[in-house]
Amino acid sequence: MxxxxxxxxxxxxxxxxxxxxxxxxxxxxxxxxxxxxxxxxxxxxxxxxxxxxxxxxxxxxxxxxxxxxxxxxxxxxxxxxxxxxxxxxxxxxxxxxxxxxxxxxxxxxxxxxxxxxxxxxxxxxxxxxxxxxxxxxxxxxxxxPPLEFRDPYMYGYNDGAFYSRNRCNAESGQLGPAEGGKVTYARFVHSMQELVPPNEYFAEHPEYFALRIDENGNGVRQNGYAQPCLTNPEVLAIAKKNVRRILASRPNADIISVSQNDNFTFCQCEKCRAVDEEEGSHAGTLLRFVNAIAEDIEKDYPNVAVDTLAYQYTRKPPKITKPRKNVIVRLCSIECCFGHPLESCSLSGTEGGQGSFTADLEGWSAISNRLHIWDYTANFAHAIQPFPDFKVLKPNIQYFIRHGVTGIFEEGENSVREHGELNPLRQYVLAKLLWNPELDFDRLVNEFLTAYFGMAAPAVREWYDLLHAGVTDDVHVHIYDSPNQPYLSDAFLDASEPIFDEAERLADDEKILARVKKLRLSIRYVRLAHTPKDAEGRAEEAERFIEDVRASGIGSYREGTVLADVEPRIRNAEI
CATH class of the missing domain: 3.30.379.10 (Chitobiase/beta-hexosaminidase domain 2-like)
Structure with missing residues (x-):
């Protein structure tokens, strides 16, 4: 010994x-x-x-x-x-x-x-x-560790000591030389706008940008935030030049993103259509474009990978083209159910979103040297309301790794600096599982709740279990769910109230009590959404709720907004 x-x-x-x-x-x-x-x-x-x-x-x-x-x-x-x-x-x-x-x-x-x-x-x-x-x-x-890239991302929750001590290595963590640095991106995502900027080229070269067929069958070149035409050789030359410019300014970069803008305006010109039809996917034009850039830089930047997305219209893998060895494909799960593990969810056998996602994952795994996942861990339309996704976190990470995934970005709520709901717990268990996906999940949850909620932890755990019990086999969870979901029923809200009363009674001190009340805001939000505008007492509760949210430090109710944007809708029962 x-x-x-x-x-x-x-x-x-x-x-x-x-x-x-x-x-x-x-x-x-x-x-x-x-x-x-x-x-x-x-x-x-x-x-x-x-x-x-x-x-x-x-x-x-x-x-x-x-x-x-x-x-x-x-x-x-x-x-x-x-x-x-x-x-x-x-x-x-x-x-x-x-x-x-x-x-x-x-x-x-x-x-x-x-x-x-x-x-x-x-x-x-x-x-x-x-x-x-x-x-x-x-x-x-x-x-x-099975994953080369581990990021339990939540806006504002990026303390370097937390990331390092829990062995996360992403750029979103405030990691310096003492923490061993981080996996560094030169541009993180949706980079086409910078690589082929329309404000520089559209006026003289509209052919550089996506041709879209309108309702009359006419082709219209897209200005503004659209996609470039990926089969145009001059577009490729411009992108290569700008990739090299960016890398020259970021000598420590490990990865550069060459990825589609965040919309569906892919090019429908004759050449792009021909490639995509041959490949059986819009990923065909994108991956050929990305591969060409990866080939261009690999001798001068042998340690830099080129990252792209398999996202929405590019999610399906192409039939012919394979990613080069220095290309990372990040497959995005945005359409999926987050209430059931991917392998067992009843939607996995359906066409469209989830059913094809599992097939797409296996398809990309078969052809990719480095496959990453962009996963989602929040409700981006109603960030404050309960999001019962905890039961999928461990099995999905394990599923990804079994299919050759080597990096995972877990996108949590990205516009709220002070988070409500159970986001601190969510980030902790994700950090731990990204390092070692075999850890005991319930132990992680219970240890956190005990530390974070003190004597109120058993009541919070009771509410956590109640929330997840509402996700039955035929009840699904998505990242833009409204408050009017079966798992957020009035019966659930009614059962939650005495649990929170008990949690508040048990709170050790004012700090713990504030945390319990902050968590309780999530069900108060849903209750307001369920209550008609003219119901007795609703107007007063709406004002109390708005005041309590502001006092809690929460900065937004949904992605891309500030509190003032949504407060009129809360008052008017238009959540």
Missing amino acids: LTLAKNRRTAYRIIIAKNPSPSVFHAAEELKRFLGEISGADFPIAFDTEPRKDEEIIIGKNDHFDALLPESGIDLSSLGTEGVWLKAVGQTLILAGSDVRGALYAVYQLLDEHLGCRWFTAEDSFIPTRPTLTLPDGFEDRFV
Whole structure:
């Protein structure tokens, strides 16, 4: 047994290289801090220039790591940038990983998975107290994350320490050199507008932009926020030039987006139609265009991938063209049901949205070297109302990984800096599952609720279960659902009220009470939507609700709006 600390004292020291990377140095600081908080002991940090001794915690590659290599058998090359290998060799503990993020993640793997530390939000954590701290003989844990890109995105919830400690690596997290950096995009999405800007070219070259057939059968070139004509060689040349311009200005970029604008105005000219008909998908013109750009830059930018979307009209994979090895396809699940796992939802056997999504995923998986997912975890039309998607989070991530997905972007509510509903819980469990999709889901939920809601946690869990019980086999959940859904029935609202009364009664303090009341806003919103404008007391409740929302810090009711945009509709029962 390794006794790292006993009765608040330790014989151990932390060893790092004399000239460590910023993340390895930060890893040592984090380990010293949290081992100290757990045990009460002071773990000094030393460099590998010191003589070896048995009682050491070695972080990353250094001379002491190398000295134990014949005994440890740790192969750093097998871990990639982010894999971890924790191993006891005699009385020495090795926390191995790359000097980019792997060694830092090895520290968090120890603290989280083996010592019980939790970082639930930027403000809420749990650090256990153990004056005597031990690990078993033969202790070993090797883990390589299945996903190269992990982002539980929610606007405003991008604290770098939260992202790093939960081993998320996306650009939306405030991750600097100390956290090992991040996967960096040069433009994130919907980039065609910049790559082929209509304000520069449309006046003289309308043929560069989508031809759309109007109701009279006439072709009309589209100005403004439309798609370019992807079979026009001059358009391709312009896009190549602008991709190179962007990459020259972003020398640290890992990925550049060459992706369609966010609308359906794809080109219907004769050449584009011919390609799409040959390929059996509008992805045909897009992927040929993207492949040409990827080929153009691969020699000068061998470590940069070109990212594009399989989204809405480009979601179906093409019959002929395959993505080049330096192309990432991000498949978007926007049409799907988020109340049932993709594999078991009754909509999966239907034509259209969900049924074809599973087929499209398997189709892209068969032809793609790097397949990512753009997933959705919010109601973008009614961000404040309950969104019962928790039961799909783990099975869908597992399903994606089984089909070769290597990156997942989970798009949460993206316009509300202070979130209502259960978004803090949602971001936490997503962060954990993106790192390790085999974790116990109920344990994640219950640990979070206990930390975040204190004595009120059992009541909040009762409401969470009530909400999800409304999603039966024939009741589906989509990201633009109105408040008039079967899972948001008056019976559900009536059953929710005494649960929230109890949660408010049990709240430990004013902070917990404010969190419970903030969560309760979600059912108050739905109740107002269900109540006729002239109903007794509705006008007064609408004003109280609006005042309480503003006091809570919530900044919007729906994507692309501010509170003032929606408040008249709340007053007028037009939600």
